[in-house]
Amino acid sequence: MDWLSPQEWQAVLLSLKVSFWATVISLPFGVGVAYALARGVFPGKLLLNGLVHLPLIMPPVVTGYLLLLTFGTQGPIGAVLQDFGIVLAFRWTGAVLAAAIMAFPLMVRAIRLSIEAVDPKLTEAAATFGASPFQVFRTVTLPLILPGIIAGAVLAFAKAMGEFGATITFVSNIPGQTQTLPSAIHAFLQVPGGESSAMRLVLISVALAMAAILVSEWVSARIAKRVAGK
Amino acid sequence: MTLSVSLKHAFGGFDLDVTFQAPAGITVLFGPSGSGKTTIINAAAGLLRPDTGCIVSDGWELFDTAKNHWLPTHKRRLGYIFQEGRLFPHLDVRQNLLYGQRFAPNSAPREDLGRVVEMLGIGHLLARRPDMLSGGEKQRVAIGRALLTSPRLILADEPLSALDGAHKAEIMPYFERLRDEVSVPILYVSHSAAEVARLATSVVALDQGRVVQTGPAAEVLNDPMLAPLGVRAVGALLEAVVTAHHDDGLTELDVGGQRLLLPRLQRETGSRLRIRIPAHDVILSRKRPVGLSALNILHGTVERVRSGNGPGAIVSLRISGGTVLARITRRSATALDLEAGVECYAIAKTIAVAPEDVGRG
Numbered sequence: 001m002d003w004l005s006p007q008e009w010q011a012v013l014l015s016l017k018v019s020f021w022a023t024v025i026s027l028p029f030g031v032g033v034a035y036a037l038a039r040g041v042f043p044g045k046l047l048l049n050g051l052v053h054l055p056l057i058m059p060p061v062v063t064g065y066l067l068l069l070t071f072g073t074q075g076p077i078g079a080v081l082q083d084f085g086i087v088l089a090f091r092w093t094g095a096v097l098a099a100a101i102m103a104f105p106l107m108v109r110a111i112r113l114s115i116e117a118v119d120p121k122l123t124e125a126a127a128t129f130g131a132s133p134f135q136v137f138r139t140v141t142l143p144l145i146l147p148g149i150i151a152g153a154v155l156a157f158a159k160a161m162g163e164f165g166a167t168i169t170f171v172s173n174i175p176g177q178t179q180t181l182p183s184a185i186h187a188f189l190q191v192p193g194g195e196s197s198a199m200r201l202v203l204i205s206v207a208l209a210m211a212a213i214l215v216s217e218w219v220s221a222r223i224a225k226r227v228a229g230k
Numbered sequence: 231m232t233l234s235v236s237l238k239h240a241f242g243g244f245d246l247d248v249t250f251q252a253p254a255g256i257t258v259l260f261g262p263s264g265s266g267k268t269t270i271i272n273a274a275a276g277l278l279r280p281d282t283g284c285i286v287s288d289g290w291e292l293f294d295t296a297k298n299h300w301l302p303t304h305k306r307r308l309g310y311i312f313q314e315g316r317l318f319p320h321l322d323v324r325q326n327l328l329y330g331q332r333f334a335p336n337s338a339p340r341e342d343l344g345r346v347v348e349m350l351g352i353g354h355l356l357a358r359r360p361d362m363l364s365g366g367e368k369q370r371v372a373i374g375r376a377l378l379t380s381p382r383l384i385l386a387d388e389p390l391s392a393l394d395g396a397h398k399a400e401i402m403p404y405f406e407r408l409r410d411e412v413s414v415p416i417l418y419v420s421h422s423a424a425e426v427a428r429l430a431t432s433v434v435a436l437d438q439g440r441v442v443q444t445g446p447a448a449e450v451l452n453d454p455m456l457a458p459l460g461v462r463a464v465g466a467l468l469e470a471v472v473t474a475h476h477d478d479g480l481t482e483l484d485v486g487g488q489r490l491l492l493p494r495l496q497r498e499t500g501s502r503l504r505i506r507i508p509a510h511d512v513i514l515s516r517k518r519p520v521g522l523s524a525l526n527i528l529h530g531t532v533e534r535v536r537s538g539n540g541p542g543a544i545v546s547l548r549i550s551g552g553t554v555l556a557r558i559t560r561r562s563a564t565a566l567d568l569e570a571g572v573e574c575y576a577i578a579k580t581i582a583v584a585p586e587d588v589g590r591g
Contacts, residue, residue: 121316127303128275128310129379130333135304139329143320 008197010176011184012204018092018180019160022099023153026107030152033104034111035137056105060165067098067170094171095178099160107156114148115141147220154216158209181205233257233383233415237273237283246270246280246439254288255431256409256416258447260423265436267419271387274417275310276303287383287415304333309376309414311386315368317360323371324356330379338380346374349411350404366397373404377412384408384416390425405429406589427451427467427506428589448552451506464544465508465587466555472497480525480580486551491525491580495588506587507578509544512556515575516566526578528554534570535563547576554578 004012036042037049055063071078072089081088088094118141126136164182171178173187185201188194236249246266259267272278274285274292284294290307293300309330317326327343334340347353350370360368369389376384389405390398402425408416409429420426426433430447443450448467470483470490483490483503490505497503519527530549537543543563547554554576568574 121312121314122318124277124303125310125312125316126318126329128306128308128385129330129375130304130307131330132304132333135333140318140320 004200005197007175007179008184008201011179011181011201014092014095014176014179015161015181018095018099019157021096022103022160023107023157025096026100026104026156027149027153030104030107030111030156031149034108034115034152035141037108038112038115052108053105055102055166060102060163061169063101064098064166064169067094067101067166071097071170088171090171090174090178092171092178095167095180098166098170099163100156102163102166103156103159106159107152110152110155111145111148114145114151117148118144147223150219150223151216154212154219158212161208161212162205232288233417234284234286235270235274237270237280237285239269239273239278239280239283244269244439248434248436248439248441250434250441250444252415252432252434252444254413254415256405256418256429258418258420258426258430258433259436260420260426260430260433260450261436261442262421264438266439267421267436268387269439270436271385271417271419274306274383274385275308276301276306288413290382292383307334307338307380307382309379309381309384311369311372311376311384311389313388314392315360315365315372317363317368317371317375319360321360322356323352323358323360323363326360326371327356327374327378329375334380341378341380343378346377349407350374364397365393366400369393369397369401370404373401373408377408381414384412384414386416386418388419388421390420390422402428402589423451423465423508424506424587427465427587428504464510464555464557465506466553467504467506468552468554470503470505470551472499472501472503474499484551485528486549488528488550489526490528492583492588493580504589505583507554507583508587509555509557511578512554513577514545514547514556514558514562514566514568515577516572518575519577522577524577524579526580528576528578530554530574530576532568532570532572532574535568537563545574547574549576 033048033052037045068089069075071081071094073079073082073087078089088097123136123140126140131139162182164186167178167180168183168186173179173183179187181201181204185198188198188201232254233252237246239246246269248266248270259270261267269278273280273283276292279300280295282295284296285292291299292306318329321329327346331340347356350373352367352370352374355363355367355371363371372389390401393401406429409431418429426447432445433447433450434441435443435450443453451465451467468485470485472481472495473484474482475494476482479494480491481493481495483492528549530547533546533548533553535543535545537560541559541561542557543560545556545558545563545568547556556576
């Protein structure tokens with residue numbers, strides 16, 4: 001692949017890796033939180049909803065700075081994690097955390113909508129046939145919301161690929177370590193003669209985003225068909 | 231007694247206080263909306279927790295508030311037949327049928343898939359998805375799914391009310407087979423007198439949260455006191471035997487030695503039937519009428535005449551094969567001197583008995 005310089009290539013691979021892990025790790029939490037918001041009745045539901053959506057509304061740089069304060073080696077959680085040998089700030093793992101948090105609201109929204117679309121009468125019916133609440137979820141709710149989960153995951157992946165503000169604030173822009181695709185574009189635009197590199201990465205960005213949307217549409221259409229039994 | 235229900239529950243100005251026992255077979259909870267049918271079935275399903283009470287089905291205690299015993303819905307071993315079928319859209323018919331079986335305890339008696347499929351005539355549907363089924367087919371699958379759960383109590387919540395007349399007629403025989411071939415108690419909610427007449431082993435008539443009347447189907451339906459639950463509900467239930475099919479499209483029945491003619495019934499000669507004759511379709515005459523177009527004339531003795539505040543009266547007529555009810559005006563009752571012990575003729579048009587009022591005896 002000599003049409004990309006090693007630095008450009010590194011940025012693309014790192015972004016794919018970061019987005020992949022950000023999506024995979026946040027998915028179970030995304031399903032759990034979406035389920036709690038869609039079906040749960042508990043005090044503090046509004047607060048949880050607000051908290052989940054906060055990264056969508058706040059300036060990304062604020063999210064990044066708050067991450068640094070909390071998960072930095074001096075931060076309350078970061079210090080504890082460091083005792084276990086886990087450091088997030090200025091590492092690619094930190095980029096995963098930043099991307100996951102920034103993408104989380106989109107993921108939860110998509111999954112929550114699909115859970116709300118499941119007829120509660122069906123889950124009630126499953127319970128009368130002997131399924132425990134967990135079995136109801138596994139055998140009825142989960143298969144029915146699969147299109148929503150996939151849509152949420154792909155959306156989150158695409159969002160993670162493009163995450164810039166929180167990432168650069170939390171983990172900086174270190175080539176080969178924390179320089180994701182958007183960070184690399186930003187870096188190339190800061191140096192004279194970097195435009196052609198930036199342009200190549202921009203094109204890759206656009207192509208990946210487009211591919212993500214197409215894949216998600218195709219997969220959810222297929223699953224929706226299967227789930228609806230057509 | 232196979233099914234024993236005792237419930238007290240008050241909410242939002244409505245207050246339910248019912249106690250009844252019922253033998254095996256179909257126990258129909260019958261009454262207008264707001265009478266408490268749904269509350270009872272929800273309590274049986276564990277979807278609603280009543281203030282106090284207990285439900286025991288065939289020795290299986292679903293809950294007893296006095297003992298602080300409450301089984302959650304999924305441990306109640308229910309077979310629920312819902313009004314709208316509620317088949318799982320992501321599963322095919324076979325998977326829907328077998329859905330509950332995996333959750334039943336290993337010790338539970340297993341209903342055989344092949345037998346149920348054959349009984350309901352759904353063999354050709356097994357690979358289909360629910361959205362490819364007609365309303366009647368869906369309900370047949372729903373009955374099968376409930377049976378295959380190895381239930382200790384079958385609940386049916388107005389399972390026919392979402393179907394049109396033709397599909398109702400298609401499903402009713404399956405409920406008759408269920409009643410006659412399955413030993414599990416069946417609690418069946420309905421507001422249709424025709425369904426009660428055809429399917430009920432016993433009836434619990436409800437009104438405003440109270441049991442108005444309870445007992446064997448014929449006894450309850452023949453009680454004019456049910457009139458407040460809807461005039462159309464009042465009608466006599468008779469046991470009949472098919473004696474002949476005539477060339478002019480009529481079927482002849484024998485009711486305790488008297489002849490009854492109905493439009494052609496697809497039943498074999500000698501088969502036993504239950505038929506319901508609605509009280510408002512019966513007229514009375516003191517003398518055997520002549521020159522009358524109505525073919526069905528039954529001879530009997532007046533048991534009693536009940537009248538309320540309105541212009542109507544309901545006359546119970548004892549005939550050799552049971553009881554016939556007639557809804558006439560009070561004025562006619564007076565004019566004919568109708569009172570207990572008087573001999574009388576009941577006249578019903580051949581078409582007075584709707585097809586849905588004819589069931590397996």
